Amino acid sequence: MAAVLLSVSTILQYAAAAAALWLVRRSERKLPWLCVAVAVLLMGARRTITLVRVLAGDSAHPPDVAAESVALLISALMLVGIMGVILTSGDKAPPAGAKQVSLLLKLGGAIAFLCATIWMNELVDLPRLLLGVSATPSNWAEALVESGLAIVVGVYVVSSALQHLSERTQAEQDLRESEGFTRTVMDHLPVGVAVNSVDPTVSFSYMNDSFANLYRTTREALEDQDAFWEAVYEDPEFRERIKKRVLKDCAGGDPQRMYWTDIPITRKGEETTFISARNTPIPGKKLMVSTVWDVTDRKRAEDQLQAHRGHLEELVEQRTTELQRYAAQLGAANRELEAFAYSVSHDLRAPLRGMDGFSEALLQDYGDRLDDTGRDYARRVRAASRKMGRLIDDILQLSRVSRHELEHETVDLSELARAAVDDLRKRDPDRRVDVSIQGGLRAQGDARLLSAMVQNLLGNAWKFTRDEPDPRIEVGAAPNARCGAPHADLDDDARVFFVRDNGAGFDMEYVDKLFEPFQRLHSGSEFSGTGIGLATVQRVARRHGGRVWAQGAPGQGAAFYFTLDAQTESGEEGAQR
Amino acid sequence: MAEGRILFVEDNEDDVLLTMRSLKESHVGNEVDVVRDGAAALDYLFARGEYAQRDVRDSPAVVLLDLKLPKVDGLEVLEAIRADDRLKTLPVVILTSSNEEQDLVRGYELGANSYVRKPVDFGEFAEAVRQLGLYWMLLNQPLPRRR
Numbered sequence: 202m203a204a205v206l207l208s209v210s211t212i213l214q215y216a217a218a219a220a221a222l223w224l225v226r227r228s229e230r231k232l233p234w235l236c237v238a239v240a241v242l243l244m245g246a247r248r249t250i251t252l253v254r255v256l257a258g259d260s261a262h263p264p265d266v267a268a269e270s271v272a273l274l275i276s277a278l279m280l281v282g283i284m285g286v287i288l289t290s291g292d293k294a295p296p297a298g299a300k301q302v303s304l305l306l307k308l309g310g311a312i313a314f315l316c317a318t319i320w321m322n323e324l325v326d327l328p329r330l331l332l333g334v335s336a337t338p339s340n341w342a343e344a345l346v347e348s349g350l351a352i353v354v355g356v357y358v359v360s361s362a363l364q365h366l367s368e369r370t371q372a373e374q375d376l377r378e379s380e381g382f383t384r385t386v387m388d389h390l391p392v393g394v395a396v397n398s399v400d401p402t403v404s405f406s407y408m409n410d411s412f413a414n415l416y417r418t419t420r421e422a423l424e425d426q427d428a429f430w431e432a433v434y435e436d437p438e439f440r441e442r443i444k445k446r447v448l449k450d451c452a453g454g455d456p457q458r459m460y461w462t463d464i465p466i467t468r469k470g471e472e473t474t475f476i477s478a479r480n481t482p483i484p485g486k487k488l489m490v491s492t493v494w495d496v497t498d499r500k501r502a503e504d505q506l507q508a509h510r511g512h513l514e515e516l517v518e519q520r521t522t523e524l525q526r527y528a529a530q531l532g533a534a535n536r537e538l539e540a541f542a543y544s545v546s547h548d549l550r551a552p553l554r555g556m557d558g559f560s561e562a563l564l565q566d567y568g569d570r571l572d573d574t575g576r577d578y579a580r581r582v583r584a585a586s587r588k589m590g591r592l593i594d595d596i597l598q599l600s601r602v603s604r605h606e607l608e609h610e611t612v613d614l615s616e617l618a619r620a621a622v623d624d625l626r627k628r629d630p631d632r633r634v635d636v637s638i639q640g641g642l643r644a645q646g647d648a649r650l651l652s653a654m655v656q657n658l659l660g661n662a663w664k665f666t667r668d669e670p671d672p673r674i675e676v677g678a679a680p681n682a683r684c685g686a687p688h689a690d691l692d693d694d695a696r697v698f699f700v701r702d703n704g705a706g707f708d709m710e711y712v713d714k715l716f717e718p719f720q721r722l723h724s725g726s727e728f729s730g731t732g733i734g735l736a737t738v739q740r741v742a743r744r745h746g747g748r749v750w751a752q753g754a755p756g757q758g759a760a761f762y763f764t765l766d767a768q769t770e771s772g773e774e775g776a777q778r
Numbered sequence: 779m780a781e782g783r784i785l786f787v788e789d790n791e792d793d794v795l796l797t798m799r800s801l802k803e804s805h806v807g808n809e810v811d812v813v814r815d816g817a818a819a820l821d822y823l824f825a826r827g828e829y830a831q832r833d834v835r836d837s838p839a840v841v842l843l844d845l846k847l848p849k850v851d852g853l854e855v856l857e858a859i860r861a862d863d864r865l866k867t868l869p870v871v872i873l874t875s876s877n878e879e880q881d882l883v884r885g886y887e888l889g890a891n892s893y894v895r896k897p898v899d900f901g902e903f904a905e906a907v908r909q910l911g912l913y914w915m916l917l918n919q920p921l922p923r924r925r
Contacts, residue, residue: 382896548846550875550896557900562799587899 206269207252214245214278220283233364236357237386239278243349248272264763393493395423406488415476417466435467456722463500475500542600549593556586590660595733598653599718602740608648614642614698617655618676624656625663634666639677642698644765651765654741657734658700658761665759666704675701684762686752695764703758707751715751740765782839782920783809784911786856787819787875789847793896797842800904806911816850820858823865837868840914843890845874845881853884860889867921871910874886889924 221238228234341364387394393412413420422432434440443464450458458478467473478493560582568576618638626632644651659674666672679685682693691697707715718736740762742749746766753759784801788794794812801810805890813819819841821827825834841859845852852872854885871892878905894910897903 447785546876546878551790551793554796554875554896554900554903555790558792558796558903561900561904562796588897 203269204252204255205256206273207248210269210273210276211245211248211252213280214241214248217276217280217283218242218245220280220287224287233357233361236353236360237283238356240353241283241354244276244279248276262501298472328686390496393491394493396483396488397491399487399489412491415495417468417474433466435469439465439467453478454482463496538600538603542597545593546597550590553586553590553593557583557590560586562654592733596736599733599737599740602650602653602737602744605647605650607650607744609645610648612644612648612651614644614651614655615640615676617648618642618654618659618700620652621656621659622663622674627661629663632663632667632672634663634672634674636674637676642676642678646765650741650744654663654738654763655700657738661734661761662700662702662704662759664704665706666702669704671703673703675699685760686750686762687765688750688762689750693766697762697764699760699762701758701760706753706755706757706759708755709753712751712753716749735761781808784915785819785822785838785841786810786812787812787816787841787852788812788844789814790844793844795853796900797907798904800907802912803904804908806908806915808839808911808915814848816847816852816855818849819847819855820850823859823868824862834864837865839920840869840871840918842871842873842910845872845876845885853881853888856885856888856890869897869914869918869920871914873910894918 205279212433218238218241221234221241225231225234225238327756385528387407388409390409391411393413393415394408395408396406398406408420410420413423416423416429416433418432423429430440430444434443443461447461450461460478460483462477463475464478465475474495474497476493477496478491481490481492482488483490560579564576564579564583568579571579615638622636622638624632659676662674666674676699678696678698680693681687681691681695681697684697684699685701687693688695716734716735716739739749742763742765747764749761749763751759751761784795784806786794788797798810798812808920811822813822818827822829822832823834823837823841825832843855847855852874856870856872859868859870866889869891870889871894872881872890873894873896874881875896881891894906897906
């Protein structure tokens, strides 16, 4: 039985030794673990010697079951302890108190072993041997091993303790160093930091220089919390207000409220600075961290911005008033124009009727008493008055084009052209003119103005083809590049409308005069006309953001092109008569 | 030829002359009374002032009314006519050289029966007067006279 116990404990010893050796490799604290390893190894050796002797049947020292049981227990404990250390060691921080527990275990284990050794009386064998008191050669080996063990254990204990102590001092020193680092940093922060106790009768426990500087006072002046208000805020009234506010905000303990910004610090004779401050309670301890930082630059920039904004608003108001005045003036001018146009339409016409009427009456009632010249005179009077009537109408139309407010709708130019041609045909039923109008010519614009424009252009074409044997008028649209007279300032695919005729045409040398009011390229005897129609056409086109131009040759007809800058839909239906 | 007179309110001498001549040419034989301004027109219709001896109920068959009149404007005259119970059914034809849309609209709004623009061309003017005369004196049915 004892032999079995002995064997098992021996094996356990070696296992523990192996584990300890492994720890030696891994651990930074090699010496203690080396001691442990050697100790355990020696114990293993000791067990082996005993085991050998038992197996050899040495009856001199019969194995003691009790002793062997204890030895087995110790071996098991050792193995468990070392394995425990292995398992709990590693990169993870050991749980709090683990260090202390393991130290206790180690020390306790070592002491226990020491006691056991002494109890087994083997420690005293070596001196006895040395002194020659009693000895058997076989005892030497055991005695040496045991003594070695004891020494090693002692070394271990001492070195462990020493290491632990040094670690402790090291930790304390590290802490002090890191504290010093933090403190140095805080001392030099450009932000003011103060840490004080929540208890109002206790003074600040920490304050950095910036704190006092930013509050424009000295550290000494901020000895206690009451002195703070006096030292920082010069103006008593402001002081009371800010003190009340801060204390109120702090009373609730809500960190969100403990934030004050853009607080002015005034000093007589000096510029005011602005600070923002925040109090942060440290949870768990009755401490408050007060931070203060300078916002003078920001405040100045904000004030400047505000001033600029105000100035800008002022400017805008001024401009608006100016614009409103101009608009009013414009409105007044327009109304004057309207009144003028109205009086023109009424007052100027009346005498014309008289001229026309009486000359006709003269012809009718007294024609037989006039000679040819006399009748001719009367006829001329009539013609002149009629012409004046047309002039008045045209001028009125031109003025209406200018002052009329533009409507914006989709207008069918083809339809307008058809209506104009119908009108012309009605007034001149004897004339046969071949008119082809491209269908679906839609444009965005003012229907009335565009109608006037189309009537003028077609009226002209109608008039100037009067002497043509085979008169033809064409109305359509094409991309600028292919319209027959592309305009240099337009894109190739810009939409160009045209009215072409094969009538009298005009000399291109005078093309610039075409669109001026009252300018005519033909005398009144050749073709009647007021010379205003094309000026109206140009004005309509311009008001729509477009332009007109013309091309022609004497005796070879004329073509008038125009654009209306607004968006147009494409109209590609077939040509219509 | 229907009975009844025509009241012609026109300040322009020439227009009066030409209109009368045209009416005569068209064989519109009814009597034509001419007044030269709006105030006179109202005096005539309401039988006051120099027309105090007239009978209000003896209103003309039709009034040819110009718009631009001295003293009282044509549209004001129209308004006054339409405001009076005795005269509100009186046919009024506005005969004016005004081309302005606002006059047209206002004329109808105030209850004119017709709006005719005096053509500049005398031939057309004469024709218009003829047609007016024929229409209002022959074709148009006036209200029966109340005695």
